[in-house]
Amino acid sequence: MSMIGLVDCNSFYVSCERVFQPRLNGQAVGVLSNNDGCLIARSNEIKALGIEMGTPAFDIQHLVGQGRIRLLSSNYELYGDMSQRVQAVLGEFSSGVEPYSIDEMFVRFDGFEPGQLLEHARQLHHKVRQYTGIPVCVGVAPTRTLAKLANRAAKKIPAYGGVCVLRAESAETRALLKRLELGKLWGVGRRLAERLAVLGFRTGWDLAQADPKRIRRQFSVTVERTVLELRGISCIEMNDFHEPRQRIMTSRSFGKLTENVDEIREAIRQHGQRGAEKLRSQGSLARAVLVFLKTNPFRDDLPQYSPSLAVELSRPTDDSREILDAAGNALQRIYRRGYRYQKGGVMLLDLIDCHRQQLSLLDTSQSDADRQRSQKLMATMDELNKRMGRGTITLGTPSPGAAWHLRCDNLTQRYSTRWEELPAARAR
Structure with a gap:
């Protein structure tokens, strides 16, 4: 019988930090969002203090x-990198690994026979911790919804x-479903749970x-699939959750x-490159590039200006050089002196499948060779950056200490991807 497991890394970001800093074990540790804004990961110890996810750092x-x-x-x-290492271990214990998130x-x-599968899952649970240092929980069931x-x-x-x-x-599954509120069931959000509650559905068992x-007629085929999955009929594939995005935006405060226009240009260049990488990873081409800037709307003492401009590309492309050229032209046209900018970003628009593009009749054999x-x-760039760490190969070198760089006052070393940041053993 085919079974599906879900392996979830416990307090993943904190656990990654603890692998290389054992002194953090037992401490109340939190990881902050970009620009050290708010909590996005918490250890059990910090949860016990009543500190909620999303709490601003200054609080x-x-x-x-x-x-x-x-x-x-x-x-x-x-x-x-630690996520990739966990996946590599899982690959040795299963017939296939499907990443759902980091x-x-x-x-x-x-x-597997029932008894064999339980022992195998326990062995996997142990080996991931042994080989990577990351603690995990393992859930196994006939469907992805039940595995959750x-x-x-x-x-x-x-x-x-x-x-x-x-x-x-099994009676065990039935008991767990009866205790599970609908809003906590995979694929059932708050609004859907409220609509289902009107009809008397309040638990996973309901x-x-x-x-x-009937569920399909009143709601959708997606909710119908959830009902079938709860009954042990597998009908949700990972492709259902990873449809190519229709637009790709990369931006940060x-x-x-x-x-400083040079610093802003560097930021736009970095965002453009990252967007192009995402574009290639999902097998798409972009027809247009949008660049935007924003001042801080909460600074009443400063002049406000938040422009944006979309530039059509000469042909659909996933080439970072062409995307950055268009983004640079857009930035040149919207930038104005006398404003202090808080944020900038790049959005890739009008995406198409890279295998279904319609070529112009004017394309020549030379243009095909260029492609x-x-x-x-x-x-080659994507492969090197994947193997050696993001930013190993870039178009243009960012200036150290530029204003657009993220604020990372408490950044730890990139122990597993940077030679110069490898952990060092010191003799006492």
């Missing part, structure tokens, strides 16, 4: 000063020891007993206000 600085908590800047290069992966288990339920049980109920294997029609056809060279160059 809890007094706890930092008292030594009660430790706040770290987000280190996405480290987290991304800290969650679905894994396939085929041909099993994973939740593995995390919330200590008796499972971090591993839960469910069968579709929805599992619904007539799938600057570390501090700036009116092939472009594809090889971009593929």
Whole structure:
């Protein structure tokens, strides 16, 4: 029988930091968003203090000063690499790994007997921690929706020891579904839960007993699939959640206000390159590039100006050079002196499938050769940046200390991707 597992890394960002800084174990640790804005990850110890996700950093600085908590800047290069390492371990224990997010992966288990599968899942649970240092919870079931339920049980109920294997029609599964509020079921958001509650559906078990056809008529095929999944009928694939985006935006607030056009140009160049990488990763081409700038609307003492401009590309492309050229032209046209800018960004518009583009009748064999060279160059850049760390190969060198750089006052080392930041052992 085919079974599906969901492996969820516990307090992932904090766990990554603790792998290389064991002194953080047992401490109340939080990881902050871009520009050290608010909490996006919490250790169990910081949760116990009643500090909520999304709490602004300035609201809890007094706890930092008292030594009660430790706040770290987000280190996405480290987290991304550790995620890849967890996936590599999972690949040795399953017939396929499907990343769902940076800290969650679905894994396939085929041909296991019930007793064998539980032992195998426990071994996987142990080996991930042993090989990567990252603690995980493992939930296994016949469908992805039930695997989510099993994973939740593995995390919330200590008796499972971090591993839960469910069968579709078992008393154990029924008991868990009866205790599960609809709003906490995978794929059921708050608004949908409210609509279902009007019809008397309040728990996962209630929805599992619904007539799938009736649910489809009253809601959608997506909710119908959820009903079937709760009954053990697998009908949700990962492709259902990873449709190519219709537009790609890359933007961040600057570390501090700036009116320096060279620094802003560097920021736009970095955003454009990152957007182009995302474009290539989903197999799309862009027909237009939009660039925008924003001043701080809360600074009444400063003049306000928030322009944007879309530039049509000469042909659909995923070439970073062409995208950056268009973005640079747009920036030149919208930038004005005398304003202190807080944010800038690049949006790639009117995306099409790279395999379905319609070529112009005026294209020549030379332009076809140019396209092939472009594809090889971009593929080489992406591969090097994937293997050696983002930013290894870039178009243009950013100036150190520029205003547009993110504020990362508590950034740890990128221990696993930068030679110059490898952990150092010191003799006592």
